[in-house]
Amino acid sequence: MTETAKYPERVTIVRNGTDGDFKSKLVAARPYAKGEAISKIEGHQENVVKRWSSVQMGPERHIELNSELVFMNHSCDPSANIVVEKMEVVATRDLKEGDELTFFYPSTEWDMSQPFACWCGAKECIKQVSGAKDVPAEKLANKFLNPHIQKLLDARQ
Numbered sequence: 001m002t003e004t005a006k007y008p009e010r011v012t013i014v015r016n017g018t019d020g021d022f023k024s025k026l027v028a029a030r031p032y033a034k035g036e037a038i039s040k041i042e043g044h045q046e047n048v049v050k051r052w053s054s055v056q057m058g059p060e061r062h063i064e065l066n067s068e069l070v071f072m073n074h075s076c077d078p079s080a081n082i083v084v085e086k087m088e089v090v091a092t093r094d095l096k097e098g099d100e101l102t103f104f105y106p107s108t109e110w111d112m113s114q115p116f117a118c119w120c121g122a123k124e125c126i127k128q129v130s131g132a133k134d135v136p137a138e139k140l141a142n143k144f145l146n147p148h149i150q151k152l153l154d155a156r157q
């Protein structure tokens, strides 16, 4: 995994355990207002093979972020969204310095290469995170979803 710090004034990696434990996280390096861009997505690697660290940006398009953003964990009540149309990470609520930055992985991922049991503990937790293809429509009803995921969901129904 790349360790490049592209946005040191905006986000901070908090390391826990060793690589492969997947216990590390990303936190806000300063406060953000709801709707504010936390960072741009830039300098990424295009059209990679899907893997645990890649992010799906279109029906067949997967990228490697190549930045601290790879440390964003999934949450079913996320503090941020990856907004593909803007190529930005955007705050879903007012955030304080030190708040964890998470996004809802099925908002970008349709069929994940490395599913996992969710630890987020949110009231509406989907429990198993494997991509939007496996999430019942009612559990996605109030979620931010990127257009490629919405399109794939429409085709599933």
Ligand SMILES: C[S@@+](CC[C@H](N)C(=O)[O-])C[C@H]1O[C@@H](n2cnc3c(N)ncnc32)[C@H](O)[C@@H]1O
Residues within 6 Å of the ligand: 021, 022, 023, 024, 025, 052, 053, 070, 071, 072, 073, 074, 075, 114, 116, 117, 118, 119, 120
């Ligand atoms: C892109 S990494 C995120 C950063 C990761 N925590 C690390 O330390 O490298 C994605 C991996 O983190 C873990 N992960 C992220 N969010 C999780 C969650 N809500 N529940 C359980 N594991 C999670 C999973 O192992 C997943 O494959």
